[in-house]
Amino acid sequence: MSGEIEKGSGGRVGMWLFISTEILLFGGLFLLYSMYRFKNPVDFHAGSRELSRFFGTLNTAFLITSSFTVVLAVHWLRHNRPARAGLFILATIGFAFAFLVVKAIEWSAKFEHGLYPSAHVLLSRPKGEVLYFGLYFMMTGLHALHVIAGAGVLSVVYAWIKRGRVTKDKPILLENAALFWHLVDIIWIFLFPLFYLIT
16 A cells, blocks of 8 residues: 555656646746847737737637646546546547647638748748747747647546546546646646737
């Protein structure tokens, strides 16, 4: 029994260490963004006006709701209701997919208007706007990769719940996946105002 507890504790510690490295990564990007925005406030504001606040708000709603559903998945697994936990995992994956669809629509619109890195249309604009869209694609693209990774891990957890490998007594994989998913949501909560709500 003590061995299982130690193993579970090690998994949690490892996950928190991983999350710490992710915070350092995005923290560095947020610092870089802040420096460039401080130097180019007018251009960053102009770039922000090219984004859809509706789509940004919609994606924020998707991710906040997905945090709730993944919490419910953990809750029901702890109460020995794996089938119900699986349903909420599927709901979380569904919100992740919806987020990616909206993001793909946004990116497609930017490509159609030539507002992507190295595009001639974008390069003809002020330097600050070039920096803004470079950061926008880099940071939201990196975040989208995290959404894909999180959805992939949750898919594995769902399959393992179905096979009885993740249970009330062995919940560490779902708990760690939920921690990662909360990180993904928190990162977006910072990205949303930085890019969409510049005033």
